[in-house]
Amino acid sequence: MRTEVAGHGGVRLGLRAGGAEHGKPIVFVHGWAQSAGCWAAQFADPALTERFRLVAVDLRGHGTSDVPAAGYDDPRVWADDLAAVLDFAGPGAIVVAWSYGGLVLMDHIRVHGTARLGGLVLVGAITEIGRDRAGGRVGPLMREHMRAMLSDNWDEAVPALTEFSRGMAAGPVPGAQAQAMLGASLSVPPAIRSALFRRDIGSEEVLVTVDKPALVAHGTADRVIEPSVAEHALGKIPGAVGRWFADGGHAPFAESAAEFDAVLRQFAEEC
Numbered sequence: 001m002r003t004e005v006a007g008h009g010g011v012r013l014g015l016r017a018g019g020a021e022h023g024k025p026i027v028f029v030h031g032w033a034q035s036a037g038c039w040a041a042q043f044a045d046p047a048l049t050e051r052f053r054l055v056a057v058d059l060r061g062h063g064t065s066d067v068p069a070a071g072y073d074d075p076r077v078w079a080d081d082l083a084a085v086l087d088f089a090g091p092g093a094i095v096v097a098w099s100y101g102g103l104v105l106m107d108h109i110r111v112h113g114t115a116r117l118g119g120l121v122l123v124g125a126i127t128e129i130g131r132d133r134a135g136g137r138v139g140p141l142m143r144e145h146m147r148a149m150l151s152d153n154w155d156e157a158v159p160a161l162t163e164f165s166r167g168m169a170a171g172p173v174p175g176a177q178a179q180a181m182l183g184a185s186l187s188v189p190p191a192i193r194s195a196l197f198r199r200d201i202g203s204e205e206v207l208v209t210v211d212k213p214a215l216v217a218h219g220t221a222d223r224v225i226e227p228s229v230a231e232h233a234l235g236k237i238p239g240a241v242g243r244w245f246a247d248g249g250h251a252p253f254a255e256s257a258a259e260f261d262a263v264l265r266q267f268a269e270e271c
Contacts, residue, residue: 005088007060007081008071014064015088018043019054024118025089026268028056029082031099031124033149033161033193035063035184038098040177041257047265055089057082059104061192063184072195078104079111092118094268099225099250100196102126102233103136106203109210119213119271121264124225124250127207127233130200134232135207141167141223141250150197152190161185170221170249177254207236214240215267217260219248 007013016036019026026048028039036056042048043056058065060081061072071077082104086093095117097105102125109117127135138146141164148160165182173181214237218230227244234242243263245252253260 002064003088004064005084007084008077008079009068011060011068011071011081012066013060013081013084014058015085016043016056017054019049019052021053023052024268024271025053025055025093026264027085027089027093027095028054029095029097029101029104030056030059030062031101032196033062033185033188034099034181035187037063037180037184038177038251039253040180041174041254042261042264045257045261048261051265052268053089055085055093057085059101061195062188067189067192069191072192073199075107075110075201078107082108083112083116086116091116094119094121094271096121096123096264097125098123098253099125103129103199103203106206110203110206114210114212117212119215119267120210121215121217121267122230122233123217123253124219124222124230125216125233126225126229128201128203129197130202133200133202135203135229137226137229139223139226142225149185150190150194157190158186164224168224168250169255170219170223170247171255173251173254181251181254204236207233208238210237210240213267213271215243215263216240217243217245217252217263219245219250219252221247222250224250
């Protein structure tokens with residue numbers, strides 16, 4: 001089911017909702033230049049849909065959501081956007097935040113605390129951004145293609161985004177999903193792709209305040225976000241548990257969907 005909520009400033013945020021109507025909510029937050037569609041395998045898994053209420057958001061500027069010109073560097077904007085999604089999903093939601101989505105989740109905790117959360121799962125996720133920030137170190141694939149991916153020149157951006165999408169996973173991803181994820185990247189305007197990186201903010205003081213169950217999942221062969229970023233989060237979040245996907249890339253929910261879903265289901269049940 002497709003629906004929407006109003007985020008900060010009334011910006012329309014597209015949602016995909018499914019699963020058990022009265023089940024414990026799991027909210028999925030995608031990464032940079034992606035969309036709610038990246039969680040296709042989770043929405044197709046009966047082991048999740050029969051027990052949990054699943055809600056995936058298109059972040060502002062992405063997917064089916066509105067594309068405002070400004071606000072991408074403001075923690076309050078991201079915090080309020082996620083708050084609107086959590087209010088829709090219901091109390092005690094487990095938030096699964098991938099890549100840049102981890103920074104959005106930190107913004108929410110920074111501004112609103114953890115009251116709406118039942119738990120959090122950081123998946124190949126950054127928790128801060130800026131030069132020399134331990135919680136935001138990008139890997140060689142991101143460094144190699146960054147400049148070109150932000151370009152509005154077709155001849156630069158399209159090949160770079162294609163190579164980036166292909167290199168995110170260390171293992172095979174179903175062809176339809178891989179192509180959909182590339183399409184999602186291309187659909188995000190170049191100005192928005194760039195705007196998300198015009199930030200410099202740390203989150204160590206946020207991580208240490210997390211008082212809900214936390215799982216940090218990361219592929220050991222992630223070439224987009226350095227595995228040391230996961231180690232940083234594990235060292236700061238009280239009681240956080242790590243789950244390493246051996247030889248896995250940046251998108252374990254797609255390349256190792258069955259294993260990822262089993263880990264997520266166990267964590268959600270324990271929460």
